[in-house]
Amino acid sequence: MKQTLREIASFLCGEIVGDPQVIIENVRGIDEAGKGDLTFIANPKYLKNLDTTNASAIIVPPGTTRDDKNMIIVDDPYVAFGKVLGLFYPEDHDPPRISGTTYIEDGAIVSKDAKIYPGVYIGRGATIERGVVLYPGVTIGRHVFIGEDSILYPNVTVYRRCIIAKRVILHAGVVVGGDGFGFARPGLDNIKIPQVGIVQIDDDVEVGANTTIDRGNPGKTWIQKGVKIDNLVQIAHNVVIGENSVVVSQVGIAGSTKLGKSVIIGGQAGLVGHITIGDHVMVGARSGVHDDVPSNQVISGSPHLPHRQWLRVEACVAQLPEMRKTVASLLKRVTELELEIKTKGIT
Amino acid sequence: MKQTLREIASFLCGEIVGDPQVIIENVRGIDEAGKGDLTFIANPKYLKNLDTTNASAIIVPPGTTRDDKNMIIVDDPYVAFGKVLGLFYPEDHDPPRISGTTYIEDGAIVSKDAKIYPGVYIGRGATIERGVVLYPGVTIGRHVFIGEDSILYPNVTVYRRCIIAKRVILHAGVVVGGDGFGFARPGLDNIKIPQVGIVQIDDDVEVGANTTIDRGNPGKTWIQKGVKIDNLVQIAHNVVIGENSVVVSQVGIAGSTKLGKSVIIGGQAGLVGHITIGDHVMVGARSGVHDDVPSNQVISGSPHLPHRQWLRVEACVAQLPEMRKTVASLLKRVTELELEIKTKGIT
């Protein structure tokens, strides 16, 4: 694909600096970009990279003043870059040019405008709406609902009765609605408690590869609108994740914990069960969260602390051997002082 | 489904308090329960919730004395609640109402009373006993054995020669019998050591979604009777997990480590290889276990300590910045004292 800078700027509603006729043939990161490439700088502190990039043009934030570069000025360069990526690399979920077997049980309702690949299984009572894409190896359990324009990549499993809303993306290997980990008398006879609830995933959620979301019991595990979950995350039964929250890879959230809106959980963090995390909380990577967190807090560490306190604690931890030496030396000196005073006396 | 309280109490062999004719139409958690719902309280310390619940009836432990509520008294309310869930929500693994292709290699033995969904692959030499359910996308390697009434959810893979006993449940995406991580000269030329052993899973084991259990080499990785493993757990080659142990999600157990009976491992914990954990050990969530643990211990922390000691250590960690200040101040004060005594002398 070839576009002039003018065409791209027009597509982005951005302002051109430099030559509007320069031809853009590809889109790359700032270090790799060369002649014919468009790149971007989102953060003003990286504007110094303008000196070294070989890109033919750069998307930059407002206030960037250079007259030796071809630039498009937009409010949010990263978002604009995303739009251009979508322009140059349109995603292709066309139906396959092959006839193959899909297994649709009697009593499933599948829109004729859904794209169902060979090797898909759909149980009875399920509803698949228009625009849905089901890749090979997807298994849709009985009475599941998949809303408009959702995309389920290969080998996704959705267990019985779960609800997936519109424009949801489930990457390969995601498991929605497996049994929660509920056993009476754990360690003794481990009696299984039937897991009879569901998972409800609202509009515009994206879930990364091989992530697992267990069904509620009773009631539901609920992933609210706009939530983004990374790969290999574990969401236990009856967890609620509030709107637009972001959960990075390998996080584990134990049963019945509730997250507010716009919460961000760093990678490999763990949250115990039955706690409540307020809105706009940020949890550092690898934190261990063991208790409720009020809204608007930033926390880190395991067990978690307010982030600034954690930074101070961290700094101390590395210096512990030195502190131990100091304490041992003080112990000796104080004992000597005491002895000296005791022996010699004070008048 | 509608049942009188009397019918449910009879099913549970429990004792009724209140109106035996009250109609129960559903089963819910104590906060969500309303008219027509049965709920439960397992722990006496939550009996105060009896004041606020709108449930039509509650399953309660012995010794609960209230005359204003409809209750069923049983020895273990959680187990009883599980039974009622199973009554109201019977699981349905009926064979599909669809004819579809299964791929059964010549020389596999498949019971006519097994339920094999379309899209299942069974290799030669495999045995599938009566009552087994294999969901779509399940792949059974050559010479695998699957015992009576085991359920393998979609996209489970069992590699060659592994043995799965009776009433085992493997949730979607589980991988049994992948190669252990065995390479000679790691970091140099990483020569692969063939992994020729097997995985043996005994009766009544349940394994959560996307968990991986590597084959032994040589010999076996062994999950004993009644063990329950959660989602996204890693079990390396030649690990042994003793009867009725419980392993919570995202735990990793390295090669050749042996767990006794009734061990409970909290979420995201990691156990190094070649150690032995005794019976009835409890390992706290996110612990790092680096050494043998005798039976009946409770341990926490990374590296692990006895749980009570870990609690004391944890309390100190948060106060490290304060302790550092105290030590710095002491250092100054002791130096001044020494100087004062040296300068002025002691008679």
Next chain:
Amino acid sequence: MKQTLREIASFLCGEIVGDPQVIIENVRGIDEAGKGDLTFIANPKYLKNLDTTNASAIIVPPGTTRDDKNMIIVDDPYVAFGKVLGLFYPEDHDPPRISGTTYIEDGAIVSKDAKIYPGVYIGRGATIERGVVLYPGVTIGRHVFIGEDSILYPNVTVYRRCIIAKRVILHAGVVVGGDGFGFARPGLDNIKIPQVGIVQIDDDVEVGANTTIDRGNPGKTWIQKGVKIDNLVQIAHNVVIGENSVVVSQVGIAGSTKLGKSVIIGGQAGLVGHITIGDHVMVGARSGVHDDVPSNQVISGSPHLPHRQWLRVEACVAQLPEMRKTVASLLKRVTELELEIKTKGIT
């Protein structure tokens, strides 16, 4: 299979001590080995196990002097043991003795010498070279390349345009090329940035079950020659892993981080994004790596420290409660000293 010790020694180019006519029928670990079994000792410090093993013969390192055992002396007993395992347990990836449906879209190029199991899906534009084995449930996206003799176990997904070189092994459930976790304005409106790059996996790489490797954006995520990755590992977009590196299970590596050659990362470690790890670095299990690491370092801890320093820190952590007591006592004693001197005066 039966072999004389002479035949095996000849196959290994090793030197025999003892009876070359002894018959070997199986290969086992040193503790389980009995009559008819061959076993091995790799590390001279375990040579004392020669006293207790019942094996008919043992593969040992140079310099082992015993005249009461049948032994084969080789330079690297573990590598030799691997070779014998391969001799006694040849892996069988023969094509299935069954005709079944594979779904090959028009415009895919599949070698007639590839082994494609039923239930495999191959998108248009893909190339599958000779000797490749694709097990049931494998999905190959459009324009993917799979090089000679690579083995993809059941339910592996390779997204569009990714490149897999020769002799690569991807275990069951691996996902290659899922979208990286790229969203503008995280926590606000989470605008998805299209992920348009690829994953490139070079020759002789092995990837464990259910591991996920995200596609680059733009550009590539790159797993270089000879790298070995264990189960349930997360590799984010644009990560580069240098030749012959080893990544143990449940590790997470965040976006754009670059690893040098022969790096070894212990289990459950986490590496933040945008850092550079030098060649031959060793990272301890469960470490949290937050910054660049120069070549040839050994690091541990979270946040990471040089390994020896971390050991000293760890030792202090366990003794914190005692140190706190000492500090409190010192505080009291110094205050008393000060008071005594102030009250009584020093002449």
